[in-house]
Amino acid sequence: EVQLAESGGGLVQVGGSLTLSCAASGLRGGEYAIGWFRQVPGKQREGIACVGLTDGSTYYANSVKGRFSVSGDNAKNTAYLQMSGLTPEDTAVYFCAGDPYYLDRSEGYGCHISYESDYLDWGQGTQVTVSS
Secondary structure, eight states: OOEEEEEOOEEEETTOOEEEEEEEESOOSSOOEEEEEEEOTTSOOEEEEEEETTTOOEEEOTTTTTTEEEEEETTTTEEEEEEOSOOGGGOEEEEEEEETTHHHHHTTSOOOOSOGGGOOEEOOOEEEEEEO
């Protein structure tokens, strides 16, 4: 059974930085991408970034491009989301999720976050609160 565990959430001031980690366990080898999503109560969950652990591909939503940076360590089955220039609008529960078929689906073009349904494994989420 694949399990994902996020860590690193917390309270940060406006303009500050925070790094989230997502450790995947139970992977059976092969391709795997980790996506980052966030959700504010009452709003739809938003995909914000992804990293292909297998090929190093990355993708960012416009809402975080230039402020957030995603990376992955294939040997550790871990992904990181470095967040900077945080604003109160970044306050949300942040989830990481795994896609074990991203290369097959994209025909080698790398990870994407267009469809949540592509991500089969989900972490429990970690709260990020940006205070003004």
